[in-house]
Structure formats: C-alpha cells, structure tokens
Amino acid sequence: MTGSVATGGVLLTGGAGWAFAVFAVLALAMAVAVVVAKNPVHSALFLLASFLLVACLFILVQAEFVGAVQILVYAGGIMVLFLFVIMLVHQRMVVGVKAFQHQWDLALLFLLVFLVPFLYILGTEKFPDIAQNPDAFRMIGTRVVGNTQAVAWSLYRDYLLPFEVASVFLLVAMIGAVVLGKRSAEKVD
Amino acid sequence: MTVTINHFLIVSFLLFTIGLFGVLVRRNFLTVLMSVELMMNAVNLNLVAFSKRLSSLTGQVFSVFVITIAAGEAAIGLALTISLFRQRKTLNIEEADTMQG
Numbered sequence: 001m002t003g004s005v006a007t008g009g010v011l012l013t014g015g016a017g018w019a020f021a022v023f024a025v026l027a028l029a030m031a032v033a034v035v036v037a038k039n040p041v042h043s044a045l046f047l048l049a050s051f052l053l054v055a056c057l058f059i060l061v062q063a064e065f066v067g068a069v070q071i072l073v074y075a076g077g078i079m080v081l082f083l084f085v086i087m088l089v090h091q092r093m094v095v096g097v098k099a100f101q102h103q104w105d106l107a108l109l110f111l112l113v114f115l116v117p118f119l120y121i122l123g124t125e126k127f128p129d130i131a132q133n134p135d136a137f138r139m140i141g142t143r144v145v146g147n148t149q150a151v152a153w154s155l156y157r158d159y160l161l162p163f164e165v166a167s168v169f170l171l172v173a174m175i176g177a178v179v180l181g182k183r184s185a186e187k188v189d
Numbered sequence: 190m191t192v193t194i195n196h197f198l199i200v201s202f203l204l205f206t207i208g209l210f211g212v213l214v215r216r217n218f219l220t221v222l223m224s225v226e227l228m229m230n231a232v233n234l235n236l237v238a239f240s241k242r243l244s245s246l247t248g249q250v251f252s253v254f255v256i257t258i259a260a261g262e263a264a265i266g267l268a269l270t271i272s273l274f275r276q277r278k279t280l281n282i283e284e285a286d287t288m289q290g
Binding site: 010013027035040043044047050054057062066085086098099103114127128131133137151162169181 | 192
C-alpha cells in the first residue's frame, strides 16, 4: 500500500509534462489578454485561443470526450454567439475611454486575499493516495472501451436524473433568452 | 517534467483569479461575461484533473454538466446584453445604475 505513494500523485511525466507546461502558460497568457484587451472582438478571439489550449490540457490527461465537447460547445457554439452579439451591438470604439473601473487596484488587492488560503491548502492538504489506473477513463466494468463510451455509460446509468434536469435547464434558458430578447422589441415607439 | 495535481491546481487557480479580476474591474458588459466563462473553464480544469488523480469518471461527467450550465448562462447573458444595449445604447455597466441605493 505504501509502495504506490511515490507514483500515486504523478499525473504526467516526460514530454507530456513539458507539453502541459507550454499549454498552461499559453492558456494563462491568453486569459490575461482577454481581460486586458480593449476591443471586445480581440477579447473574444483571445478567449477562443484560451478555450482551445485548455481543451489541449484535457486531452493531455486523457479526457478526450470533455476536450471534444469543450471545442464543440465553447469554441464552436458560445464563441459564435459572443461574436454575433458583438457585431449586433456594433459598439463605437470611443477613444480615451478606459477599459477598467477606477477601483481596479482595490480589486487586485482583494484577489491577494484569496491567495493566502490557497497556498495554505496547497502546502498542507494531502490528497488521498489512490493507485493510478491508466485505463480508468476507458473502462466499463472490466471491459476496456473508448473514453466517449465510458463517459456515456456513466452519464446514462449513474447520472440520468441530472442529465434530464440539465435538459429542463436548457429549455428554461432558451425561453428566457427569447423573452429577454423580444421584450423591448414590442414597445418600439 | 513531472506534473502532479498541484500544478493543475495552480493553473486552475490562476485562470479563476484572472477571470474574477475581469469580472470585478471591466466596464464592458461583454468582457465581464467572457471573464465568467474563463472562471467556469478553470473549474472544469480542476474537475478533470481530480478525475484523473482519483481514477474516476465522475469529474468528467460533472464537467460536462458545467459546460451545459455555461452554455445556458452565455445565452441568458447575451440576451441581457442586447436588452441593456437597446435601453441604454451602451454596454458600460457603470451607466446601468438605476437600482443603485
């Protein structure tokens, strides 16, 4: 039992580890660019790059299905929605308008408050030592299948009720979006 | 290079913090929404990393649900954006202060 402690916590080694470092640093840089960029179109494109890089991280840890869904739903669906709305409201880029509120330095200070408990937990918390199973993401019972099939098996067998609730949520969100988008069109004077 | 769960936690924390900073300080409502999406992405990264760490598929299934919620949230948020723009002709959230106490 104690023999697996040394290797239990290692998720990636060698070239995959360096790939993780490259993707992670790029994703963080893109995330900073999203927040800093003045033009919302630039923000949206940086956000797209960040999503794709995080999808690469998912695929690195062998969560291929989540990586594919990330690309399809985030990069494909949500980003197109964002770009459509940006084009729809066609903001005039006013020269000299600041992107940040005047209290941005206070907000930065506020974020440091979060850093302390995070570092404390990172330093003291011992996550349980479970022997790593390299095939855990592609197993149904004892059979070895693909990651997508394994996720589907878990989703439709163990999490069927949350799955149905999610469909109701999406219906409510759709109706809400239609109502919100329609309301002011009625009272055009 | 050896990567453990701590590296994933650090990346996820930094992504979440960048997103939170964007929510707090940006004036453009669209960019605030994008920062919220960044935060959700950070949470997904955490879930998938722990799913790998614990050799369990539950984290991956949960992150699929998080992506679903993010899609709904984006739809509602963008509808609100259009509604705000129609009423105020601006996306600056500092000008939407009717309910300010």
